[in-house]
Amino acid sequence: MPFESEIGSDAPIGIFDSGFGGLTVARAIVDQMPNEDVIYLGDTARAPYGPRPIAEVRSYAIECMDRLVTHGVKALVIACNSASSAALRDARELYDVPVTEVVLPAARRAVAASRNHSIGVICTEATATSRSYNDAVAVAPQVRLTTQxxxxxxxxxxxxxxxxxxxLGLAREYLEPIQRAGCDTLILGCTHYPLLQGVISYVLGDQVTLVSSSEECAKATYQVLQRRELLHHEPREAQRMFLTTGQSDAFEGIGSRLLGGFVEDVHTIKVGRRN
Structure with missing residues (x-):
């Protein structure tokens, strides 16, 4: 059942992803804003988005965000780099609530962290094709971006x-162009990738700073809600609801395997096209 609250500080934060990777964003939001209710929607029936054409990703993302809006959310978080690249501008035009995403916050953090102005980003095919990170770092012309x-x-x-x-062998293959380019900072440009920080750091070494798009997205969401005076500052028992377009038991099983007991109260839903 949806949260029965008017849009305001008591309303939940809506978080959308193509599947399970955005759970790292949801976890970061709960860690940084423990008094906030959250509704998470994972479009697992149509995942992964990465290999799909941008127009198709946009259509799916809007359908899912439409559904979250029906729950009266006070903010939308696009916790998917592919969907952020495809649908952010449309979402900000379509919805009356603030929309945060993963690309620009991570890019800003990487630019600030890099010492030699050589930054890498690892991502899906859809995110690479969109060149969204190239656009995001364009404000810093000295930056050399290597996309993998x-x-x-x-x-x-x-x-x-x-x-x-x-x-480990796959990580060495994928990360070789990042090492060859001399990148001192790497953006984890897919919300699945923070769960692989161990192997990524092992291959690249401690001298390379890893920037999690999940953590940076959560920080950006906090800032937006703070500016709009929509945060709960007093301790309260917050609620978490998880929606999936796939099988709820499978979602809960994978979510629990990835993030322990964080995932609970999972419901299967259908999403449809806009009229």
Whole structure:
């Protein structure tokens, strides 16, 4: 059932992702804003978005955000780099609530953190094709950006595999262009990737700063809600609801494997096209 509250500080934060990676954003939001109710929608029936054409990703993202808006959310968080790249501008035109996303906050943090102005971003094919990170760092013309799609990382995360020889070999292959470019900062440009920080850091070494788009998105969401005076500052028992377009038991099982007992109260829903 949806939260029965008017749009205001008592309303929940709506978080959307193509699947499970955005759970890292949801977890970061709950950690940074423990008094906030959240509703998470994972479009697992149509995931992954990364290999899909941008227009298709946009259509799916709008359908899912439409559904979250029916729950009376006070903010929308696009917790998916592919969807952020495809649908952010449309979302900000369509909805009356603030919309935050993962690309620009992570890019800003990386520009601030880099010492040699050589920044890498690992991401899905859709995010790479959109060149959204190129646009995001364009305000810093001295930056040299190296973009590397890492599509198979998502498969490992959603299978609950975060180590082992096969993943390590794949990580070395994917990250070789980042090392060759001399990047001192790497944006984890897919919300699945923070769950692979161990193997990524192992390959690149401690001298490379990892920037989590999940953590930076949560910080940006806090700032927006603070400016609009929509935050709960007093301790309260916050609620979490998880929606999926796939099987609820499968979602809860994978979510629990990835993030312990964080995922609960999962419901299967259908989403439809805008009229």
């Amino acid at each position: 799609p890492c599509p198979r990382f998502v498969e490992f995360v959603e299978a609950g595999i975060t180590g082992g020889d096969e993943l």
